[in-house]
Amino acid sequence: MNSAATPGIDAGRRRRQLPAELSAFVGRTDELAALAGLLRRGRHVTVTGPGGVGKTRLALRAGADAANRYADGARLVELSGLADAALLPVAVAQSLGLRGRDPRPARAAVLDHLRGQRLLLIFDTCEHLTAAVARFAAQLLRETDGITILATSRQPLHVAGEQVLRLGPLPVPEAGRDPAPGGAVELFATRAAAAAGGFTVSDAELPDVIRICRRLGGLPLGVELAAVRVRALPLSELADRLDAGFSVLAAARRGAVPRQQTLRAAIDWSYGLCSEAERAVWARLSVFAGPFDLAAARDVAACPLVPAGQVGDVLADLVDKSVVLRGDGLGDDLADGPGASYRLTGPVRDYGAEQLAAAGQEADARQRHARRYRRMARSFLRHLLADDQAARLGELGAEHADLSAALEHGFAADQAGRRRDAARLATALLPYWLMTGRLREGIRWQDAVLASAGALTDESSTGSSAGPSTGWSAGSSAAVSDADSALAAGALASRAVLGAMLGRPEAVTDARAAIAVAARSGDDRAGGLGYLALQLALGLGLGPGPGPGGCQESAAAAAQARPLLAGAGSDAARRWLDIQLGLASALGGSCTAAVAAGRRALAGLGPGERWLHGYARITAALALYRQPGRRPDCAAAAGEALSAMQDLGDPVGQAYALEVLGWLAADDGRLERSAWLLGAAQARWELAGGRLGGNPVMEGHRARSAAAAARVLGAGRCAELHARGAGPPIEQIVELAVAADDALPSVPAPRTAWDDLAGTAAGRGGAAGQQDAEELTSREREIAALVAGGLSNRDIADRLFVSRRTVDAHLNHIYAKLRISSRVQLTIWERDVRPGAPPDKLSPVKRA
Numbered sequence: 001m002n003s004a005a006t007p008g009i010d011a012g013r014r015r016r017q018l019p020a021e022l023s024a025f026v027g028r029t030d031e032l033a034a035l036a037g038l039l040r041r042g043r044h045v046t047v048t049g050p051g052g053v054g055k056t057r058l059a060l061r062a063g064a065d066a067a068n069r070y071a072d073g074a075r076l077v078e079l080s081g082l083a084d085a086a087l088l089p090v091a092v093a094q095s096l097g098l099r100g101r102d103p104r105p106a107r108a109a110v111l112d113h114l115r116g117q118r119l120l121l122i123f124d125t126c127e128h129l130t131a132a133v134a135r136f137a138a139q140l141l142r143e144t145d146g147i148t149i150l151a152t153s154r155q156p157l158h159v160a161g162e163q164v165l166r167l168g169p170l171p172v173p174e175a176g177r178d179p180a181p182g183g184a185v186e187l188f189a190t191r192a193a194a195a196a197g198g199f200t201v202s203d204a205e206l207p208d209v210i211r212i213c214r215r216l217g218g219l220p221l222g223v224e225l226a227a228v229r230v231r232a233l234p235l236s237e238l239a240d241r242l243d244a245g246f247s248v249l250a251a252a253r254r255g256a257v258p259r260q261q262t263l264r265a266a267i268d269w270s271y272g273l274c275s276e277a278e279r280a281v282w283a284r285l286s287v288f289a290g291p292f293d294l295a296a297a298r299d300v301a302a303c304p305l306v307p308a309g310q311v312g313d314v315l316a317d318l319v320d321k322s323v324v325l326r327g328d329g330l331g332d333d334l335a336d337g338p339g340a341s342y343r344l345t346g347p348v349r350d351y352g353a354e355q356l357a358a359a360g361q362e363a364d365a366r367q368r369h370a371r372r373y374r375r376m377a378r379s380f381l382r383h384l385l386a387d388d389q390a391a392r393l394g395e396l397g398a399e400h401a402d403l404s405a406a407l408e409h410g411f412a413a414d415q416a417g418r419r420r421d422a423a424r425l426a427t428a429l430l431p432y433w434l435m436t437g438r439l440r441e442g443i444r445w446q447d448a449v450l451a452s453a454g455a456l457t458d459e460s461s462t463g464s465s466a467g468p469s470t471g472w473s474a475g476s477s478a479a480v481s482d483a484d485s486a487l488a489a490g491a492l493a494s495r496a497v498l499g500a501m502l503g504r505p506e507a508v509t510d511a512r513a514a515i516a517v518a519a520r521s522g523d524d525r526a527g528g529l530g531y532l533a534l535q536l537a538l539g540l541g542l543g544p545g546p547g548p549g550g551c552q553e554s555a556a557a558a559a560q561a562r563p564l565l566a567g568a569g570s571d572a573a574r575r576w577l578d579i580q581l582g583l584a585s586a587l588g589g590s591c592t593a594a595v596a597a598g599r600r601a602l603a604g605l606g607p608g609e610r611w612l613h614g615y616a617r618i619t620a621a622l623a624l625y626r627q628p629g630r631r632p633d634c635a636a637a638a639g640e641a642l643s644a645m646q647d648l649g650d651p652v653g654q655a656y657a658l659e660v661l662g663w664l665a666a667d668d669g670r671l672e673r674s675a676w677l678l679g680a681a682q683a684r685w686e687l688a689g690g691r692l693g694g695n696p697v698m699e700g701h702r703a704r705s706a707a708a709a710a711r712v713l714g715a716g717r718c719a720e721l722h723a724r725g726a727g728p729p730i731e732q733i734v735e736l737a738v739a740a741d742d743a744l745p746s747v748p749a750p751r752t753a754w755d756d757l758a759g760t761a762a763g764r765g766g767a768a769g770q771q772d773a774e775e776l777t778s779r780e781r782e783i784a785a786l787v788a789g790g791l792s793n794r795d796i797a798d799r800l801f802v803s804r805r806t807v808d809a810h811l812n813h814i815y816a817k818l819r820i821s822s823r824v825q826l827t828i829w830e831r832d833v834r835p836g837a838p839p840d841k842l843s844p845v846k847r848a
């Protein structure tokens with residue numbers, strides 16, 4: 001076959017026939033191995049993928065690696081500048097050095113020349129000439145037996161015997177994760193270092209680099225264009241500007257082929273090769289913020305030019321052209337169809353959005369998109385307490401980016417109807433915000449509902465009973481409809497529930513306003529929700545203060561809520577009310593009442609319902625804590641709660657369960673265990689943005705446990721254990737949290753290639769040791785406190801009149817001394833375990 005390397009030309013020359021690489025090559029180990037395998041198995045491979053993804057780089061690298069297997073080496077035929085397909089044989093003849101040497105027509109000369117050769121022929125950039133290249137390739141393979149073809153094209157050539165390697169973008173880590181070697185972050189760091197001599201990405205800057213790479217979807221061309229901007233812009237500003245659009249990368253880079261001088265040019269090239277129908281569907285698909293499936297594409301992309309029944313075919317064509325990516329884009333072979341998932345990279349999406357706006361189709365596509373997500377939310381609510389609750393929550397969670405996009409565009413719309421729809425979605429999603437721990441985000445959307453409702457927000461802040469004016473239809477002074485008032489009441493009540501979970505005292509005011517507005521509009525559901533929120537806020541002690549007054553009002557609110565919710569058919573809310581009553585009883589020391597309320601909440605529910613089950617176990621655990629002789633029952637309840645909340649992925653529920661286990665461990669003198677459990681809980685509270693509903697009783701338990709551990713173990717060891725609890729995934733936490741022995745979670749932040757690359761503290765400090773952390777200098781203590789106060793490195797630099805790099809350096813020293821690796825861990829250290837932390841520091845939730 002083609003692999004026998006006969007003497008032909010010498011090895012060095014075989015490699016030199018291909019252009020030299022002018023910049024460092026990054027990653028692609030698996031893809032190179034796959035490509036080598038395909039070249040060994042057959043005589044024609046096409047590398048496909050979006051513009052700028054790295055097809056040419058990969059093909060040239062693979063060609064150089066394989067050149068020695070072909071006696072006559074490897075040759076490149078670059079086709080991007082060839083507009084006329086009829087001149088293809090001439091271009092090949094030229095690349096082979098035959099022009100001027102052979103007087104025959106080019107096709108015959110090329111075929112004759114290649115007949116006796118063993119050669120790898122690389123056809124680079126074929127998508128605009130697919131038919132011509134396909135024909136020529138077929139003829140070459142038929143009439144020679146030593147020629148192997150490696151093509152690069154945004155679209156396969158669709159010729160018999162063609163093996164296709166789909167090339168996806170470079171991997172980008174999730175925010176907060178260490179980058180794997182060979183990914184987009186490494187390419188960025190390499191190119192930025194080349195552009196701005198000595199540039200390195202510090203630990204503190206890593207999140208911005210990840211943000212930049214994510215925004216660019218890991219596309220190497222985009223990453224390179226962004227990396228050279230570090231000469232002119234700080235990373236954080238570059239990331240912000242990219243979030244706003246790609247114009248920051250508009251400056252053409254010199255020396256590149258025109259198609260790759262800007263990101264836009266790369267996409268223009270693909271757009272130019274699409275049919276009208278493909279362009280229309282591309283534009284409409286741009287409204288998806290995240291991955292979508294075929295059904296979603298049909299819902300949104302159907303239009304007069306492309307009826308719903310044809311969207312699937314056009315979508316398949318767009319995948320073929322590498323405009324739309326299928327699956328994770330990394331060579332997955334799932335055929336198009338109902339199970340497949342699709343996505344657009346950021347630049348391709350933005351380009352489509354521009355076309356959509358220019359065609360005047362944006363409102364229609366967005367409306368269809370919003371309708372789809374409202375339907376999903378409604379279906380989730382209908383089956384909220386079903387046995388497949390966790391799976392349904394997972395499905396909705398997978399659409400998070402699109403839920404947010406539907407809300408964002410809905411609230412920004414000109415039409416009152418679209419804003420109303422967004423408001424309905426924002427309030428309907430209350431259980432979703434709660435179950436996923438997205439409490440602050442949920443509040444933000446209720447703020448948007450109330451801002452849309454104009455003067456209703458004033459009412460919410462004053463709690464006055466003045467009639468609301470309308471904010472729904474711009475410029476209209478018509479009286480607000482009952483439906484709009486009900487929406488505002490629902491938003492106030494939702495904000496109150498979410499705020500109460502975060503321990504915000506304003507929750508009480510919001511709940512009262514919700515009740516007042518709902519009463520006027522006669523909306524029982526919103527009214528019931530308002531009373532429910534009031535009970536929760538007062539039950540957590542957020543009202544005028546603990547004592548009989550608060551308790552009575554809380555009980556009265558529950559009594560008001562129950563019939564209203566029953567009348568509105570809100571079974572889930574009615575059961576949640578029982579959970580709240582159980583919580584209030586537990587905090588008030590009434591164990592029997594707490595357990596009974598939990599049972600009521602669960603009556604008739606299947607075991608697959610995890611949320612109420614989890615919270616019922618949490619209230620039981622809180623009630624049993626401090627009951628003489630009931631510690632094993634308390635631990636068992638907390639363990640069951642943790643497992644339910646693991647199934648669901650609810651970080652707030654997980655945090656409550658971990659807290660109780662942490663307090664129990666401290667009481668038993670198992671202080672190391674207590675410290676890591678509280679660290680695990682704290683990491684989850686950080687996600688939610690509040691802690692323990694701001695309740696003083698629970699905060700007291702936590703403060704006592706944290707102080708005991710700090711006293712005996714010392715600050716350094718405590719910080720280390722907190723970090724150990726904060727790092728690992730929930731599976732590991734649950735396994736150890738319910739185990740009888742005192743095994744510790746594995747060391748966080750294992751040494752990675754990123755540590756080598758960036759020289760971060762985690763990499764330098766290595767695994768957490770057993771000895772105490774070093775003392776911080778006064779400047780370092782000052783910076784640690786500012787970090788814990790939520791200031792960015794830039795803010796700290798401004799505040800202390802030093803450069804940002806100085807702050808970065810201090811932070812790296814702090815991390816190394818405390819043997820931690822993140823701001824979250826530093827915040828925990830500062831709040832809970834810093835030597836001499838004042839008692840009020842142990843309870844960071846500020847009370848009004």
Ligand SMILES: Nc1ncnc2c1ncn2[C@@H]1O[C@H](COP(=O)(O)OP(=O)(O)OP(=O)(O)O)[C@@H](O)[C@H]1O
Nearest residue numbers: 024025026028050051052053054055056057220221
């Ligand atoms: N693995 C890699 N390592 C380093 N740089 C890379 C890598 N992959 C791509 N690049 C860089 O990204 C840019 C785009 O890559 P390339 O030209 O190979 O993309 P392409 O997929 O062939 O694009 P087009 O469809 O426009 O031909 C180039 O500047 C290239 O050097």
Ligand SMILES: [Mg+2]
Nearest residue numbers: 055056125152
């Ligand atoms: Mg190319």
